Amino acid sequence: MKTFYEMWDAVSRNLIAVYDSENEVLSAVLTFNQDDGEESIEGVALVRHEPDGSGGVIAADAALARLAQERQQQSISAD
Numbered sequence: 001m002k003t004f005y006e007m008w009d010a011v012s013r014n015l016i017a018v019y020d021s022e023n024e025v026l027s028a029v030l031t032f033n034q035d036d037g038e039e040s041i042e043g044v045a046l047v048r049h050e051p052d053g054s055g056g057v058i059a060a061d062a063a064l065a066r067l068a069q070e071r072q073q074q075s076i077s078a079d
Contacts, residue, residue, distance in 0.1 A: 001051045010060060011043040022048070022058075022071075029068040038065050 005025045007016040019025040025046055032040045045060035046067075059067045 003051065003055075004049050005058075006047045006049065008045045008047060009043055010045045016044065022046075026068040026071050029064055030072060033065055033068070038062065041065055 002020075005019040005022055007019070007025055007028065008014070009016055017025075017028065019028070029041060029044075029046075032044075041064055042061055044064060046058045046064055048055040048058050058064075
């Protein structure tokens with residue numbers, strides 16, 4: 001098994017989507033923000049699952065939006 005990422009609606013406890021990479025899920029978060037505003041990810045959490053069974057919540061809510069924006073800025077700066 002490999003590392004994978006899940007986006008969860010913490011309020012309803014529903015899985016929103018599964019992603020193969022952190023970049024993929026953070027890109028989706030940016031799209032949600034651009035299309036529907038920051039309130040679109042209120043109650044949303046990003047969870048990482050490692051092959052050894054470890055992992056956990058990376059970020060949620062506004063912290064998740066900030067993480068996605070920071071990673072986008074880092075990517076732009078690296079180009």
